[in-house]
Amino acid sequence: xxxxxxxxxxxxxxxxxxxxxxxxxxxxxxxxxxxxxxxxxxxxxxxxxxxxxxxxxxxxxxxxxxxxxxxxxxxxxxxxxxxxxxxxxxxxxxxxxxxxxxxxxxxxxxxxxxxxxxxxxxxxxxxxxxxxxxxxxxxxxxxxxxxxxxxxxxxxxxxxxxxxxxxxxxxxxxxxxxxxxxxxxxxxxxxxxxxxx
Numbered sequence: 001x002x003x004x005x006x007x008x009x010x011x012x013x014x015x016x017x018x019x020x021x022x023x024x025x026x027x028x029x030x031x032x033x034x035x036x037x038x039x040x041x042x043x044x045x046x047x048x049x050x051x052x053x054x055x056x057x058x059x060x061x062x063x064x065x066x067x068x069x070x071x072x073x074x075x076x077x078x079x080x081x082x083x084x085x086x087x088x089x090x091x092x093x094x095x096x097x098x099x100x101x102x103x104x105x106x107x108x109x110x111x112x113x114x115x116x117x118x119x120x121x122x123x124x125x126x127x128x129x130x131x132x133x134x135x136x137x138x139x140x141x142x143x144x145x146x147x148x149x150x151x152x153x154x155x156x157x158x159x160x161x162x163x164x165x166x167x168x169x170x171x172x173x174x175x176x177x178x179x180x181x182x183x184x185x186x187x188x189x190x191x192x193x194x195x196x197x
């Protein structure tokens with residue numbers, strides 16, 4: 001009987017210490033760096049076609065989680081490409097850098113090694129034309145959605161594979177001959193690595 005009485009407190013202490021050890025391994029913050037590709041849909045409006053060259057860029061992200069499942073993220077990305085406009089047989093090309101700044105809500109499903117996640121958010125794309133004195137810098141509001149998976153490589157480090165999609169009005173650089181605004185879609189698959197703390 002005394003063995004049972006001494007076993008119960010021992011098991012309770014063991015369970016509490018295991019719970020505390022697990023709680024210490026729950027990380028609230030994450031930072032990552034990813035390399036991405038940009039693929040923009042072609043759009044038409046009143047005889048003017050707008051496209052963009054496929055390009056690559058870099059993305060920096062910070063996430064903060066309120067609990068195991070829900071959090072927010074802030075992103076900054078940079079890519080360089082060329083916007084193309086075909087109007088009535090004439091083609092205009094404008095090399096332009098694009099900066100992206102977004103904020104999103106994150107939902108994840110924590111696992112031992114694989115952590116899938118989805119995101120919804122908003123932000124802005126800023127297009128900066130290069131070598132065209134007639135075109136001006138232009139910002140576009142964007143709706144952002146996506147998802148991916150983090151693969152753990154140790155307790156604090158992970159690899160991230162992600163897809164993000166942007167819906168926004170394509171840039172016209174405030175020049176009338178490039179045609180009116182058109183809603184377009186930009187796909188950004190990416191891969192990178194990160195750390196959590």
